[in-house]
Amino acid sequence: MTGLVFCLINQKGGCGKSSTCFHLAGAFAGLGYSVLLIDADPQGSLSQGFLGSDTVENLPASETLAALFDESCFFLDRQRLIRATDFERISIVAANQHLGDFNAPRPEKSGMIQFALRDFLEEQNAFDIVLIDCPPNLYQCSWNAMIASNYVVIPVPPEDFGTQGLRAVHQAIDNARKLNPTLRRLGHLVSRYDRRLLVHRSYEERLRELYREMVLDTTVPEASAFKVALACRQPVEIYSAKSAAAKTMRDLVEELLARVAERTRKRTVA
Numbered sequence: 001m002t003g004l005v006f007c008l009i010n011q012k013g014g015c016g017k018s019s020t021c022f023h024l025a026g027a028f029a030g031l032g033y034s035v036l037l038i039d040a041d042p043q044g045s046l047s048q049g050f051l052g053s054d055t056v057e058n059l060p061a062s063e064t065l066a067a068l069f070d071e072s073c074f075f076l077d078r079q080r081l082i083r084a085t086d087f088e089r090i091s092i093v094a095a096n097q098h099l100g101d102f103n104a105p106r107p108e109k110s111g112m113i114q115f116a117l118r119d120f121l122e123e124q125n126a127f128d129i130v131l132i133d134c135p136p137n138l139y140q141c142s143w144n145a146m147i148a149s150n151y152v153v154i155p156v157p158p159e160d161f162g163t164q165g166l167r168a169v170h171q172a173i174d175n176a177r178k179l180n181p182t183l184r185r186l187g188h189l190v191s192r193y194d195r196r197l198l199v200h201r202s203y204e205e206r207l208r209e210l211y212r213e214m215v216l217d218t219t220v221p222e223a224s225a226f227k228v229a230l231a232c233r234q235p236v237e238i239y240s241a242k243s244a245a246a247k248t249m250r251d252l253v254e255e256l257l258a259r260v261a262e263r264t265r266k267r268t269v270a
């Protein structure tokens with residue numbers, strides 16, 4: 001794999017992981033990057049966004065990400081898992097309920113299966129960017145994602161006052177780094193943010209105090225444009241390129257790439 005691999009992780013449900021992957025793909029593609037999306041969530045939300053729920057629910061395991069984990073699929077042509085979407089420069093490996101059978105809660109003890117996604121991505125050389133959407137837990141799918149990624153982004157909803165959940169995410173990242181030393185945290189992404197709400201502003205302030213530069217400057221606002229575009233099965237960059245929502249996603253791309261460049265420079269200097 002010659003491109004950059006990002007995963008979006010948080011065990012908190014509904015914080016915008018899938019929505020951010022969906023719209024980020026549009027923003028990257030709009031800027032000319034070729035994007036491979038990996039749906040690593042048995043809920044299949046990202047796949048449904050691109051392919052429709054009927055299609056996704058009816059896919060056999062052998063045509064989804066589950067094939068990488070399923071012994072009976074080991075001899076299939078894995079390139080067939082990569083599907084084109086309706087959009088230029090965006091492809092996806094889909095997931096559905098079949099992936100649930102493999103999302104074991106103690107992934108560290110699962111032998112070579114931990115490296116299934118990494119090995120698959122190492123075979124790919126046609127993509128600049130890989131975005132991996134994870135489920136709301138830290139089981140096998142998220143673990144595989146972290147082992148396969150260069151960078152982790154942690155979307156956080158600005159109302160999650162328990163720090164316990166984030167601590168578990170950071171612990172899991174530390175554990176994954178033992179097997180994948182290239183993994184870097186790019187930062188927390190405040191998502192579904194409503195600046196009119198005092199509670200959101202206070203949370204953001206506290207998060208920045210706690211994690212400082214480990215919080216991305218870009219915040220993703222709660223905005224109907226994201227929902228409407230998703231309902232129309234189009235990334236907001238394509239649905240409404242001039243909207244504030246589309247600009248937010250372009251800003252996020254720019255910031256992610258700037259942070260990647262900075263990390264690369266630091267590593268080179270060190």
Ligand SMILES: Nc1ncnc2c1ncn2[C@@H]1O[C@H](COP(=O)(O)OP(=O)(O)OP(=O)(O)O)[C@@H](O)[C@H]1O
Pocket residue numbers: 012013014015016017018019020041043045134135136191192193220221222223224226227230
């Ligand atoms: N910035 C946003 N503005 C408006 N709606 C949003 C935004 N982000 C996400 N949503 C909506 O909130 C819901 C949950 O978002 P999403 O599915 O992306 O969360 P998730 O973290 O992937 O959830 P899960 O943990 O279940 O996978 C969806 O209906 C989505 O369209």
Ligand SMILES: [Mg+2]
Pocket residue numbers: 017018019041043045046133134135
């Ligand atoms: Mg999701």
